[in-house]
Amino acid sequence: MTVTVSITSIPGFAEWRNEARKLLAAQVPPQDIAWNNEGDVQSNLFTDSLKLAAKGNIPNVPRKFMELAETAICHSNPKRFALLYKILWRLLFENKNLLYLTTDNDMMELQHMVKAVRHDAYKITAFLRFREIQHAGEEYFVAWYKPEHYTLERVTHFFQTRFKNMRWSILMPYRAAHWDLQNLHMEDNPNPDLYPREDKVEEYWLGYYANIFNPARPKKGAMLNQMPKKYWQNMPETKLIPNMLRTAHERTRDMIEKANRSK
């Protein structure tokens, strides 16, 4: 018999953990569960929480697993709930060392998700750009960023620590975080138009970016490796890149020719 479980929140860790506890207590094996998070936040409002009869106690779950699960759950792949339950099941009933078997197929999939989420979160801390507006006579900073996964929750701590004495909002397609110097307030589906169209300092940043580049050694591949084009939409300076690359060779040649003539 297949049990259908719906996760209605994003990214859904607390909800998944509650459901997984009930499923473990009822000893439902992974192959008997259909995990469902098809709808968005609204459409599943009326889903009842799972009602299952407990058959036994839940064994202790290693902390390492919970840490991996909390990270992997932010991945955008809907398979994440099923994969995590399957690994949890195998860890408790099949092999207590499973988390260390890094070449096991399920573990590889989990590690892949964990890595992707961490990478996505790191890139937010790196590539997100604030623009300044005046709000009630005070400086206020607003950013718009499109992550690949549900990673806003994973970076708020970084921005709260670094910019704790600044008022700011980070807008993402699925959610926003607003910091008012005291509290963090989360808001679903924010209005992207709140992102200011310009910033008075951006021109200086672009001027800096263009001039710190050495045209004598262009390495487009090395740049793209670290900063693939999918991130460019978040970063104002990237609009300069095509022209910087196009003129690099010519600028270097002119420089050397000039030197040659003077010798």
Added chain:
Amino acid sequence: MSDRILEKLEILADAAKYDASCASGSAGKRSAGKNDKGIGSLTGGSGICHSFTPDGRCVSLLKILMTNFCIYDCHYCINRKSSNVQRARFTVEEVVNLTLSFYKRNYIEGLFLSSGIIQTPDYTMESMVRIAKSLRVDQGFKGYIHLKTIPNASPELQEQAGIYADRLSINVELPTQVGLEKFAPEKSLSNITDAMDHLKGKITEAKESKTLSGKRAPRFAPGGQSTQMIVGADGADDKTILKSSFGLYAKQKLKRIYYSAFSPIPDASKILPLKPAPLVREHRLYQADWLFRFYEFQPEEILQGTNDGMLDLTMDPKLAWALRNRDVFPIDLNKADKSMLLRVPGLGVTTVKKILSLRRYTKLTWEDLVKLHVPLNRVKAFVMVNNWSPPPALLEADRLAQNLTPPEQMELFA
């Protein structure tokens, strides 16, 4: 801010770009305290790369010169006294404002400030220290500050620099006294290493008093010192450069050495070469440096691989070592200790860590290597696992070197 500041920023960023150092190295964690009005944090680990320029370099810090006016005449330097380059100078407030404005927008991790020498070394160093002090004390800035110290400035000023900065650096630029005499007549190698020694003493003192007394000593450049050497401007060969590096790591306890392949600069001095040094040479030096710092290689083992003082440009120094020492292979990945695993061409530090962890729970097979994304072609002659041991002919073959150094590798750096 004004047009004039933008123009200065363009000149003084352009003047700073020949310094290869970009990273904000680890200086521990730090953030503004509960009632602290300041801004910024250090996350521990190496700093965040906030952007990348089309030369593949990371943009982590606002890397600028305070001024590019200079009384020195170092031939390799775009800012030397005799150069016709356009000049500019920032005020203390301008640098502080730019740093904070950039930081608040999440463009940077902090400031990397260097400078031409104006009036006297002491005068210059003092102005730089004022910038760092203003950021730290007046603005409560908790981000990263890297100051380039001036070797001829007084020890007292260098000590002040260490109080406000996370990292200090003095560029050696050329690894020999002969090279310096020819290209940087106002600099001396012993002045540079003396200054580094002095700072090393202060850095160690700050670290040790912390552990002995149980109380925190005032911070002193917790990220340590770094330096840069220019490759291919003078006649110094790889062996000379590396010997000098290994000495600086061992004696002056430097955290990081940057190698910068000489690249043509505008209005170049007439005694400089016209052509840039091959980037692949710079790359090989970095690889040799990494073998020493992360792969447990002894300096002699790396230097033995030089031919007429130069590293092999066609293959990386680790592979070159393996080919010279074929008798230690194949290595059993299920049994060998860490230092031997690190010597296998194709196994990086991360993979070695994974292998060590995995083999506690299972016997490694060829399939495990596939899943760990080990470059199989590269390692197959050098390793044994449960269901693989290389036929002896594979390791002895003359063609091994040829097979492992595909011609396209050279084109990457052309």
